[in-house]
Amino acid sequence: MALAIESPLTDDRPAPGTAGPAAVAKDGDEVPGGRSRVMTVVGHLTLALLGVACIFPIYWMYATSLRRPDDVYNTSVLPWPLSVKSYSTALDQLDLARLLLNTTWVALLTAIGQLLTSVLAAYAFAVWNFRGKKLLYLAFVGTWLVPFQVTMLPNYVLLHNLGLLNSLSGVIVPNLVSALGVLMLRQHFDSFPKELLEAARMDGRSSWSTLWTVVVPNLRAPLAALTILLFVNAWNEYFWPAMVLQRGNLVLQLGINSFINSVETEEWGPLTAAAGLATLPIFALYLALQRHVINGFVRSGLR
Amino acid sequence: MFVEIAPPTLAEAAAATAAEATATRRRSVRGISRLLGRGVVPYLYLAPALGLLVVWIYRPLVETAQYSFYSWNLSPTTPAIPVGWHNFHRVFTLPEVGDSVLRTVLMIGLLLPFTIVIPIVVGLLSREVRGRARTVYQALIFAPFLVAPVASAAVWEWILTPGSGVLNRATGLKINWLHERVPALLSITGIVGWQMLGFAVLVVAAGLASINGDYAEAASVDGASRWQATRWLTLPLLSPTLVFLLLTTVLLAGTWTFPLIDTLTQGGPVSATTNIYYLLWNYGFKSFDAGLAAAAGVVFFAAFTGVAMVLVWLSDRLAFHDN
Numbered sequence: 001m002a003l004a005i006e007s008p009l010t011d012d013r014p015a016p017g018t019a020g021p022a023a024v025a026k027d028g029d030e031v032p033g034g035r036s037r038v039m040t041v042v043g044h045l046t047l048a049l050l051g052v053a054c055i056f057p058i059y060w061m062y063a064t065s066l067r068r069p070d071d072v073y074n075t076s077v078l079p080w081p082l083s084v085k086s087y088s089t090a091l092d093q094l095d096l097a098r099l100l101l102n103t104t105w106v107a108l109l110t111a112i113g114q115l116l117t118s119v120l121a122a123y124a125f126a127v128w129n130f131r132g133k134k135l136l137y138l139a140f141v142g143t144w145l146v147p148f149q150v151t152m153l154p155n156y157v158l159l160h161n162l163g164l165l166n167s168l169s170g171v172i173v174p175n176l177v178s179a180l181g182v183l184m185l186r187q188h189f190d191s192f193p194k195e196l197l198e199a200a201r202m203d204g205r206s207s208w209s210t211l212w213t214v215v216v217p218n219l220r221a222p223l224a225a226l227t228i229l230l231f232v233n234a235w236n237e238y239f240w241p242a243m244v245l246q247r248g249n250l251v252l253q254l255g256i257n258s259f260i261n262s263v264e265t266e267e268w269g270p271l272t273a274a275a276g277l278a279t280l281p282i283f284a285l286y287l288a289l290q291r292h293v294i295n296g297f298v299r300s301g302l303r
Numbered sequence: 304m305f306v307e308i309a310p311p312t313l314a315e316a317a318a319a320t321a322a323e324a325t326a327t328r329r330r331s332v333r334g335i336s337r338l339l340g341r342g343v344v345p346y347l348y349l350a351p352a353l354g355l356l357v358v359w360i361y362r363p364l365v366e367t368a369q370y371s372f373y374s375w376n377l378s379p380t381t382p383a384i385p386v387g388w389h390n391f392h393r394v395f396t397l398p399e400v401g402d403s404v405l406r407t408v409l410m411i412g413l414l415l416p417f418t419i420v421i422p423i424v425v426g427l428l429s430r431e432v433r434g435r436a437r438t439v440y441q442a443l444i445f446a447p448f449l450v451a452p453v454a455s456a457a458v459w460e461w462i463l464t465p466g467s468g469v470l471n472r473a474t475g476l477k478i479n480w481l482h483e484r485v486p487a488l489l490s491i492t493g494i495v496g497w498q499m500l501g502f503a504v505l506v507v508a509a510g511l512a513s514i515n516g517d518y519a520e521a522a523s524v525d526g527a528s529r530w531q532a533t534r535w536l537t538l539p540l541l542s543p544t545l546v547f548l549l550l551t552t553v554l555l556a557g558t559w560t561f562p563l564i565d566t567l568t569q570g571g572p573v574s575a576t577t578n579i580y581y582l583l584w585n586y587g588f589k590s591f592d593a594g595l596a597a598a599a600g601v602v603f604f605a606a607f608t609g610v611a612m613v614l615v616w617l618s619d620r621l622a623f624h625d626n
Binding site for chain 1: 346349353356359361366370431441444449450452453454455467473488490502554584596600607608
């Protein structure tokens with residue numbers, strides 16, 4: 001919401017003249033038929049129950065990891081007394097610093113690369129009419145029809161020929177384009193006020209400088225949301241790194257997975273500690289930027 | 304374009320005219336290059352993304368289509384033998400292919416409550432709740448989406464462990480969730496549904512936010528009841544969002560379930576959780592039957608294209624558009 005106040009353009013509604021800011025803020029909040037106290041109570045109850053059910057497995061992961069090794073099978077809701085023994089066991093076997101550094105690097109470069117190619121492509125689709133536009137757009141949508149298992153083998157062979165197997169670049173390079181990014185950004189670029197683009201053109205700005213000085217600064221909220229989404233996806237990616245990095249577990253998901261497979265299956269303490277550690281950076285990032293993620297999404301009006 | 308208003312002195316006016324003349328000339332040169340360039344510019348912006356798509360998605364797709372006519376075991380030293388349509392014949396006659404298709408359809412069906420029904424309920428109920436509580440609920444429901452599949456596999460394996468897992472102990476059930484056929488299928492779809500629910504809720508929230516509030520006001524003025532307004536106004540206006548969610552569920556269910564199947568059940572017990580994606584993986588990297596894997600991949604690609612086209616066509620026919 002703060003972003004919307006900073007720059008009215010982050011709001012995608014193209015005609016601010018026809019609806020006052022109050023009406024815009026109320027959009028979608030308006031309950032047809034008015035509010036009733038009964039429905040409010042039902043809403044609170046249902047959502048609270050569902051929320052607890054959704055968060056419970058995550059809570060249970062951290063609760064188990066913080067119990068003393070003897071208490072792991074205890075089902076008391078609060079893990080007491082606390083102990084970090086499971087974490088030290090997990091950390092003894094995981095080179096966490098190196099895994100974190102590698103994974104951050106891979107996820108960051110992947111997300112930035114996808115963002116860059118998506119911005120350029122979405123800009124082309126939103127601003128120009130050109131031959132083959134529909135077909136080329138379909139080429140992006142169509143990537144959802146191609147299962148990973150179909151492209152995996154030829155891509156593996158190509159990486160082998162390029163000498164990129166067992167390198168972090170091998171994980172990044174094939175993932176530098178995101179259909180979701182192009183689709184989502186196109187929605188935003190399409191609803192960008194055309195008068196502003198026209199004004200920039202009248203000022204003699206090239207399309208390139210219009211993109212970076214007019215369009216991008218005004219769409220910070222959805223761009224931030226998309227960046228976080230892409231970063232999380234790249235961070236959680238498991239199968240492609242597993243294929244490319246067969247020598248050594250260079251990224252977090254692989255390290256955690258091999259740790260999980262190496263410990264005795266009954267050692268739930270260290271196991272949940274490792275899983276919790278792999279998730280912690282993403283939760284921290286999300287909590288720090290939560291407002292942007294939700295707003296960017298909700299405002300995208302994905303249709 | 305570049306001409307500024309000239310101050311009213313003669314000398315400067317003359318200079319301005321001269322400048323204007325060169326500017327005009329420059330402009331005409333620019334005009335020509337722009338005419339030439341105009342056609343090229345959008346393609347230049349598209350080039351990086353398209354280039355990557357061609358190299359990493361469509362080239363492999365074509366290569367896979369080529370593999371499908373060969374018998375090859377993936378080893379660089381053994382030659383691939385052309386076998387014509389034999390691999391396709393196997394795809395359509397092997398019973399395990401048909402079974403895995405059925406299981407895939409079943410998994411998609413079991414996922415739809417999580418990606419469509421519950422998100423609608425959550426979206427509608429969220430409008431009754433205001434302020435901080437709403438943000439907290441949304442965050443709680445969204446959180447599982449952030450958990451990596453590897454981590455969620457570990458946690459759920461612990462929760463579902465028959466003897467000591469918290470689910471059986473809390474409910475008093477004695478189900479071996481991951482090693483019996485029906486429970487295993489339910490577990491896999493349940494875990495994936497748990498992860499994807501947050502994403503779907505967010506998409507529905509976006510859809511609801513984009514519905515113009517004037518309609519609701521008009522409905523209230525006309526004396527429509529809450530249920531009438533929801534049934535005849537909100538849901539139809541939300542239909543493009545719902546079609547989008549249906550399409551993503553159908554197309555991406557395989558991608559979502561795959562890591563959990565691989566880490567938790569490996570397609571078992573007795574292939575009870577082997578869907579088409581896991582079957583492709585098995586053919587390619589366990590039986591090393593690259594030709595069969597490729598043929599199955601091509602068939603599934605064609606089938607999904609068909610399904611997607613039907614869904615898009617349906618949404619165009621049925622969707623109730625705002626404008």
